[in-house]
Amino acid sequence: MNRFLSQERLPVLITSVVAIAMFLIAGFKYDNFLTLRVFFNLFSDNAFLGIVAVGLTFVILTGGIDLSVGSMVGCSSIMLATLIRDSQVAPPLAVGIVLAFGCLIGLTQGFLIARFELQPFLVTLAGLFLCRGIALRISQQSVQIDHPLFDQWASFSIALPQKSSLSFAALLLFLVVGIGWYLSRLRPFGRAIYAIGGNRQSAELMGVPVRKTLIGAYVISGICAALGGVVFTLYTQSGNAVSGTGLELDAIAAVVIGGTLLRGGYGSVPGSLLGVCVLGIVQTAITFDGTLSSWWTKIVIGVLLLGFLLLQRWIESAALSRRALAPSGTN
Template sequence: MNSRFTSLYVTGGLFMLLFLIGSLQFDHFGSTRVLANLFTDNAFLAITAIGMTFVIISGGIDLSVGAVIALTGVACGVLIGEAGLHPLVVFPLVLIGGGLFGATMGALIHYYKLQPFIVTLAGMFLARGLATILSDKSVPIDHSFYDAVADFGTFLPGDAWVGASTLILALVVAGAVVLAHYSRLGGYIYALGGNAQSARLMGVPVARTTISIYAISGFLSALAGIVYSFYTFSGYSLAAVGMELDAIAAVVIGGTLLTGGSGYVIGTLIGVLIMGIIQTYISFDGTLNSWWTKIVIGLLLFAFIAMQRLLTARGNRGMAHA
C-alpha cells in the first residue's frame, strides 16, 4: 500500500462503513437513489470545497467562499429575476466576477504579504455586505431556463436522479484532477504548500500561482452559487452562512493537510459525501436532532486531525531512519 494515499483510503473506508451501517439499519438507505441524492444535495458544497482544497494545499485558507455564494445568488436573482436578463448572459458575468474577486484577494495576499486568513475574512464581510445591499430580502428567480435546468437529467436504475448539478460537479471534479496532477500550475500549488521559500528558489512563479489559487476558489464559489440557485430558485444574502467552515471541514476530512503540501481532490469529494451521509442518516432516523450532524462532524474532525498528526510524525521518523 502506498503510504501517500493512506489518508485517502481511510476517508474512503469511512464513507463505505457509514453507508453500510445506514443500509443495515434502514430500508431504502442502501440504494442508488440515496447515493445520487448525496451528489445532488451537496453539489454546491462539493464544488466550493474543491476550490478550498487547492487553497489549503497551497498552505492558505479562504473564508470568503460562503459569502461569495450568497453574493452570486443575489446577483443572479437581481439580474435574472428583476432585470430580466437571460441566465446565459448572467452566468459568465458572475463567474468572471467571482474569479476576479478571488484574484484580487490573492494579489493582496502575495504583494502585501498579508495573512490569507485576514484578507479572506475581509473578503467575506465585503461580499456578504454587497449581497445585502443588492437586496436584503430573498429574490425569487423565475425563468424558463431554470425550469429547463431543473428538468435536465436522467434517471439511473433504482430511481436515482442525475441532474444538472451532479453533471456540473462531475465536470468540476474532472477539471480539478487534471489541474492538480496534469498541469504545471497544479505542481506549483503543491510546491507552494510544501515550502514557499524553496518553491521560489526552484523558480516557481509565486505571484501568478497565489493569484490563480484564490481566483480558482472565487470562480468555483461563484459556480457553487449558481448551482445553489438551481436548488433554491432564489438568491438570498443570508444564504450559505458559515459554509466556508463546512468546506474546510470537508477538505480536512478528505485527508488534506491543513498545513499544506498534501491532499487530493477526490478526498475532498468523499469528505463532502461523508458529511452528507451523516445528515442523511440523521434524517432517516427521524428522532435525532439535526444538530447531531454538527457534533459528529466535530468529532470526525478531531479524529482526522489526530490521524494526520500521527501520519506526519511517522513520515518524519521514516525520513530520519532512511
C-alpha cells in the same frame, strides 16, 4: 517505504473506508438507505458544497485558506436571482457575470496575498465581510426566480436505474472535479501549487512562478464559490443573501476529511469529493433517522473532523520518526 501507504494516500484510504462503513451501517439501520437513489442524491444535494470544496482544495494545498467562500455563495446567489428577475438578464449571461464577479474577488484576494504577502486568513476574512455586505446591500429579502430556461436547468436530470437520477448540479460537480483533477495533476500549474505548499521559499528559488500560481489558486476558489452559489440557487430556485452562512467551515471540513493537510502540500481534489460524500452521508443518515435533531449533524461532523485531524497528526509524526530513523547517506 511503502509508497501506497504514504502520507498522501493513507488519509484518503481511511476516509474511503469510513465512508463505505458509514454508508453500510446506515444502510442496515434505516430502510431504503442502501439504494442508488440515496447514493446519487448525495451528489445532487451536496453539489454546491462539493464545487466550493474543489476550489478551496487548491488554496489549502498552497498552505493558505479562503474564508470568503461561504459569503461568496450567498453573494452570487442573490446576484444571480436579482439579475435574472429584476434586470431581466438572460440566465447564461447572468451566470457569466456572477462567475466573473467570483473571479474578480478571487483575483483581488490572491493579488493582496501574493503581492504583499498578507495573511490569507485575514484577507479572505475581509472578503467574507465584503461579500456578505454586498449581498445584503443587493437585497435582504429572498428573491424567487421564474425563468423558463432557469427552470429547465433546475429540473434537468439524467435518469438512472432504480428511480435514481443525476441532476444538472451533480453533473456540474463531476465536471468541476474532473477539471480540478486535470489542473492539479497534469498541468505545471498544479505541480507549482503543490511545490508552494511544500516549501514556498524553495519553490521561489526553483523558479516556480509563486505569485501567479497563488493568485491562480484564489481565482479558482473564487470562481468555484461563485459557481457553488449558482448551483445553490438552482437547488432552491431562489436567491438569498444569507445563504452559505458558515459554509466555509463545512467546505474546510470536507477538504480536511478528504485527506488534504491544512499546512499545504499534501492532498488531492478527488479526496475533497470523498470528504463531501462523508458529510453528505452524515446529513442524510440523520435525516433518515428522524428522531435525531438536526444539530447532531454539526456535532458528528465536529467529531469526525477531530478524528481526522488526530489521524493526520499521527501520520505526520510517524513519518517524521521514520525519517529520523532512516539511515542517512547514500553509502
